[in-house]
Amino acid sequence: MEVADRAGEGFTYALTSDEDESDFWGFAQEARGLFIGGDDGFRQVELLGCSARGTLLTCLDRLGGRRARAGNAHLALLDARGRTMGSYFVNDLTATAAGPSPAEDGLLDVTVRLWCDELLPGSAWVWELLRRGELTRKGMWHPLSPEERRAWLSVALASRQYQRRDHPADSPPGRVFTLDGRQVVDADSFYCALGEAVNGPGGYFGWNLAAVDDCLRGGFGAMTPFTLxxxxSDLAKSRLAGDDRNPDAFFEVLLEIFRDRGVDVLLR
Known part of the structure; x- marks a missing residue:
């Protein structure tokens, strides 16, 4: 969901109804608790410095009742110029509290309850790197834990169009991309390394085998045939072992996908 007007400058988040794109619910400077999941999948989020509009504003007059439920929405994350970097689909957003915000006259601090399984813990700092224009160096994912690497990949997926906004076309066929296997310790670290090899720092080129296959069909940064x-690779292969019955399964399936899609893999 693209937020195009300049009114988003100075805000970090924007909400728009899933049912009606003209029903814009407003902006927020912060969303405290957004990346902290609850035991039941729901999370309580404080929209601080919120400029509530549309259905969300109407719900604030109905706090405590069933009609305080706004419904499903697209939650966009904005850069410093108010442009959409990426978005998440959130379910059953319900307003539970509201009051004047100390951030600025005319703004509110609004507490909502919502459900979303895509807002992974550990994602917030990656979005902030992107927002500040600091996601510029390769290897920034190297020291991350397995959970943090998954969060990194989720942001890479959600922000892929924004990150390629200045060069949206695929690289032409025949390119050579270099992947360093020394940092590949599991499947997710491989996907981090592959996305970076093809699309640069923070880049996305799949976060499971099916997604890699989709990316190789075009539209994700590289047009086949190309060389990887x-x-x-031997070090990476030893760490990408599958189950005991076939320890090379992941590696073999991966190479088969590349071969079927016209990628020449040079194992060094």
Whole structure:
């Protein structure tokens, strides 16, 4: 869901109804608790410095009742110029409290309850790197824990169009991409490395095998045929072992996908 007007400058989030794109619910400067999941999948989020509009504003007059439920929405994350970096689909957003915000006259602090399984813990700092224009170096994902690497990939997926906004076309066929296998310790670290090899820092090129296959069909940064020079591939292969019955399963399926889609993999 693209937020195009300049009114978003100075805000970090924007909400728009899933049912009616003209029903804009407003902006917020912060969303405290957004990336903290609850035991039942729901989370309580404080929209701080909120400019409530549309259905959300109407719900604030109905707090405590069933009609305080606004419904499903698209939650956009904005850059410093108010442009959409990416968005999440959130379910059953319900207003539970509201009051004047100390951030600025005319703004509110609104508490809502919502459900979303895509807002992974550990994602907020990656979005902030992107927002500040600091996601510019390769390897920033190297020291992350397995959970943090998954969060990194989720942001790479959600922000892929924004990150490629200045060069949306695929690289032409025949390119050579270099993947360093020394940092590949599991499947998710491989996907981090592959996305970075093809699309640069924070880049996305799949976060499971089916998604890699989809990316190789075009529209995700590279047009086949191309060459993938996989350095330190033996080290990576030893860490990408599957189950005990077939420890090479992941590696073999991955190479089969590349071969079927016209990628020449050079194992170094």
């Amino acid at each position: 020079e996989w350095r330190h």
